[in-house]
Amino acid sequence: MDDLLADFVAETREMLQAIEGEIVAWEADPADRERLDAIFRFVHTVKGNCGFFDFPRLEKLSHAAESALSEVRAGQRKASSGLVSGVLAVIDRIGDMVEAIDAGEPLPEGGDELLVAALEPNGEEPDSEALRSEGETGQRTARAASGTRSIRLPVELLDRMMVGVSDMVLARNELARRLREQGADPALEAPFERLSSILDSVREGATRMRMQRLEHLFGTLPRMVRDLSAELGKQVMIDLDGGDVELDREMIESVRDPLTHILRNAIDHGIEPPSERIAAGKREIGTITVSARRTGNRIVVAVSDDGRGIALDRLREKAVAAGILGQAEAAALGEEATLDLIFAPGFSTADAVSQVSGRGVGMDVVRANIERIGGSVTVSSKAGQGTIVYLYVPLTLSIVEGLTVRVGEHTLGLPRSYIVEIARSVSRAISVDRLGDGIFLTFRDQRVPCLDLAEVLDLDAPVDLERATFVFLRLVSGDLFALAVDRVLDNEDFVLKPLPPALEEIGLFGGTALLDDGQPILKLDVPALAERHGLAGPGRVRAKVEEPAQAPIQAQAQHIVVFEGFDGRRLGLRMQPIRHIHTVPVSAIERTGSAMLANVDGAILPLTGIDAVPQERETIIALRLSDGEAELLHAARAIVDTVELGEDVVPLDGDDALEGSVLVEGRIVGLVDTHRLFARHGRRAVTTRRPTCRIPAGDAWATGFLAPLLQGAGYDVLGDGDPRPADVAVVLDESAPGAAAGRILRLRSRPEPSNDAPDSIYRYDRDGLLSALAGTHAKGA
């Protein structure tokens, strides 16, 4: 709300300044219609805004002036000098009050009635002197530097600055690269680092300048929901969450229409009439929740309602009736694919076309609008329980998350928002068929048309389909197709620049961007490309193929931990080498030369995945990895999730620190190459081989009581089936020792010493046991 208020103050102040001249001119010539209109507009706007902010006094004043002026405009009243001074006094008073609001002070006391009375048609007309002095006593003192000051700037100016800052960042990256290549002089390194961090903060500031809280958008929603639900005879409550999330101003504007449309749908189709809700055992009043949160470089806006949900069967019937699908195809459609139908062009689920929605402008337009700004829309629904629509939008317009691909000698960018899957032709999950001149892929039970990017680009040699990588792209219309490329290189954030006309006319590219290494590349215009090849037709349906007779043998599922790295990327680490996840205070992190070290639990370990001690936070998350011999830590900004690793790890050529990339919930995640990590840093790792101790694994006491004690004492506990040599073996009572061990430790069940085994230790003699172990360890070392 504070932001809105600041805007109100800024706007009112600006208008006041603008009409200052008008006021003077109007005073000189009260018959001047143009001036009169300008002043009328001012009080009218102020009145409207006051109602919104609940400033009853301001509202009363502006209302009085407005009605007086409208009477003058309608010719019912003459602009007498009394009326003119009355209006001017009101405007002065508005100015005072706005200043007071801005400074957070109480509004100047009293005198309103006098002003209002002066504007009454038959009111006594106090002489203007009295009114003037009234205005002046209203503390029209300068409150110059009080409170937060704000200025309004043309967006164009901000854009120019943003472009400048983006360019600076690119120039910095290039400089950094050259410095690296030439082996940077330490004398240069420090000032460069400083420059670099200053630039980062300038960039952050510049980005924030364009940011606005979602509140600005949310503020208008309750009113809209109220009006709509009244119109449709429904009772709906709206719950807003995440108004403090910031988004690019222009992005907010781009989200406004789609969000409005989704809300309309929710009220019109989702929320049931009160009687129906009661019958279904729900609260009479429906609830719509709009929540926003930021994840990485994107904002997710979720609109959920507790209405009737989307009936999948009806959706299928509709699709068949609309000729989008055949009967058989509809029946075979999975849940997700069926829900996806609501994004099909010209599809409306409403039975009756109401005044509010269902006028042919459907979810396809919503999806198109969101994808145009590099976002995406998904929907999930449970019949009888409600529907959730998710809008994913990037933080800014000019930076597009993407993937670089290589075909022939060309490197091209693909925007992330279209990519649904990446697979290599060597993967067994994919089969390639040439039919006519076309290429078709069968993948996950779908037959997907495929374009050879080399052919699309008219290159000399086609892509070798035997070794190709296929990038699956989903268009706004829902059409799926694949592009065959030679290699997938890397994830990049593209700072897009528009194309000159000569290149735009080619109709394949959507902009240029510079890669981190300074190489310019072109971004492919995916929809244009699809259209050119006839792949984006309304009503085109994905053909379903039969389930293969035998399912491939499932390898044991591997899991990865997905986390956000300090370079801002989303990364994954295989579960196997992860020993522990530590929260490490930054005070325990040290930079030594070019390497980072951290102290966890008394051990000093190399810390990878981070270049500098972070200044902006107090702790970091560190994943402790071990290959059995060496240990090291990998820094993470935040842990995202643990997921099952699919079979399709796509190798990346651009970044050798990564094993490849995988898709996790629609996002590209770089898989950290642990082998290389240990090859690179393992040598520096402190060897931490723990002493081992063998226990009789079959014995319940040994595994239940002894093993934890041994582990606590720093031993790796081995069962007797384990072939590894043990530093010490524990033997209970009279049983024979198992496999070879450095030393045998005999425990007895009874407290009194045994004659048969004089060196045995009573099994609950903790101190004796530990000192015996320590002795063993010392001897072994």
Next chain:
Amino acid sequence: MDDLLLLTRIAGRPAAFRAVDVRSIIELGTITPVPRAPDFVAGITALRSRALTVIDARRILGARGGRDSADDRSPVVDIAGHSYALLVDKVADVVAGVGALSPVGPTLGPRWSACAQGMIETAAGPAIVMDVPALITGPQKAAA
């Protein structure tokens, strides 16, 4: 005409650009070719932190074969918010124009006359003054 002129050679002939039209002169680095681009677009190249479109002025004006000089310098012009680097045979000199611009006759040939503003005398001899916007979009206009 008192303007300063940047004197170049394109397709073996003297060609002049008004100094005010030229934003800078750069050393051309690697040119990344653009698939399916018209043949007068040599590709894109990076200038500092932005991508420039490289226009092969030689080809537009009918030169055949490779460049005959090893001059990597290229004038950069701004048209309608986009920056272009022009491929020329060589960048020769900056000279002052002498006298007024005189119209060119039909004998210049269609390619040259499509992107010529006129003829000018300079201390280094006569030269054609190039119409930069026409040069950038020239071949298409001619085709249309």
